[in-house]
Amino acid sequence: MSAPEPEDLRALGDRLDAVQRRGAVRGKAPPPTSLGVAFRFTTELVSALVVGGGLGWGIDWAFDHWSPIHTKPWGMVVMFVLGAAAGIRNVLGAARQLNAEMAAANSDAGDKAP
Amino acid sequence: MKMNPMEQFAVKPLIPLHIAGYDVSFTNQALWMFIVVGAITLFMGLAVSKRSLVPSRMQSMAEISYEFVANMIGTATGEDGLRFFPFIFTLFMFVLFSNVLGLLPGSFTVTSQIAVTFALAAFVILLVIVTGFLTHGIGFLKLFVPKAPALLLLLLVPIEVISFLTRPISLSVRLFANMLAGHTMLKVFATFVIALGGAGGALSLLSVAPMFLIVAITALELLVAFLQAYVFAILTCIYLGEALHLHDHH
Numbered sequence A: 001m002s003a004p005e006p007e008d009l010r011a012l013g014d015r016l017d018a019v020q021r022r023g024a025v026r027g028k029a030p031p032p033t034s035l036g037v038a039f040r041f042t043t044e045l046v047s048a049l050v051v052g053g054g055l056g057w058g059i060d061w062a063f064d065h066w067s068p069i070h071t072k073p074w075g076m077v078v079m080f081v082l083g084a085a086a087g088i089r090n091v092l093g094a095a096r097q098l099n100a101e102m103a104a105a106n107s108d109a110g111d112k113a114p
Numbered sequence B: 001m002k003m004n005p006m007e008q009f010a011v012k013p014l015i016p017l018h019i020a021g022y023d024v025s026f027t028n029q030a031l032w033m034f035i036v037v038g039a040i041t042l043f044m045g046l047a048v049s050k051r052s053l054v055p056s057r058m059q060s061m062a063e064i065s066y067e068f069v070a071n072m073i074g075t076a077t078g079e080d081g082l083r084f085f086p087f088i089f090t091l092f093m094f095v096l097f098s099n100v101l102g103l104l105p106g107s108f109t110v111t112s113q114i115a116v117t118f119a120l121a122a123f124v125i126l127l128v129i130v131t132g133f134l135t136h137g138i139g140f141l142k143l144f145v146p147k148a149p150a151l152l153l154l155l156l157v158p159i160e161v162i163s164f165l166t167r168p169i170s171l172s173v174r175l176f177a178n179m180l181a182g183h184t185m186l187k188v189f190a191t192f193v194i195a196l197g198g199a200g201g202a203l204s205l206l207s208v209a210p211m212f213l214i215v216a217i218t219a220l221e222l223l224v225a226f227l228q229a230y231v232f233a234i235l236t237c238i239y240l241g242e243a244l245h246l247h248d249h250h
Helices: A006-021 A034-066 A072-112 B028-049 B057-076 B079-101 B114-144 B150-199 B202-206 B208-249
Strands: B013-015
Touching: A034 A072, A034 B150, A034 B208, A072 B150, B013 B028, B028 B057, B028 B079, B057 B079, B057 B208, B079 B114, B079 B208, B114 B150, B114 B208, B150 B202, B150 B208, B202 B208
Parallel strands: none
Antiparallel strands: none
């Protein structure tokens, strides 16, 4: 086998660049499984509740130890509710992102159809 | 006979080692992390050693994974995110190889340990914070201030902060829980095969049913292994993109 000519190589490189610019090679993932989606949403919601409750508990603990004011149940109550709000916001964000991915996958499939 | 489906997740010391009162034994966990890193190094090293113009199977697999990650960063983070390519590629390959190698019978799944996934996720979030402050200075804090009337901000800023702090937890728990659930499910069905097989008579014939199910679940787990590595990497890209561009995507 003889070595290919540099000109040929350059032409091939140009053609490959053109293909890549057209976006023929793209990062694509298979559609998520239902279990995966369920896990996604629950972790988003539950972890926000945990973080919110934990922060509130920490605030109460700090006030209890280092200040004359005692906030005892209220820090946790308020932060837990805020955590729930943050969790719902996270789930909405995750759903929006999944929808966008699905829409992108569908439009790609549409392009290939004759 | 031991048939505990959770036994596979036990971390066992292989070489006991105690330094200054701390238990730093070399465990099966550490061994499998070395195996994962070794497998990746071997795969990439062998794949690119020839550097042929027309790639061999190995080389094209390496090229596909390279392009896959590069395109993922390009779409999720933008072109300026490509300077994080080495980090995200390493992260993706490590999680992918851990997940896939964990499917081998008798192996240990590194990513089924919350300590591992949380360490990865915590590092990602630290990187996001450092990147944000380096790019925007103190203006990075605008990430926590959505466009809203001032009175509502009193409520919305804490929500945004909590939502941001959620990320390392949801990122790590998702990967860990997926791996834990999948492997537990496989083991539970495997015990059905043995229990039914040992029951004798017509029941023994029934043991074929859960065995076919295991084959199907293993195929599903292979998909999950890839998908979770992808989700972990793309969420890292999205978080980094937010730190780089703040509110552009809202």
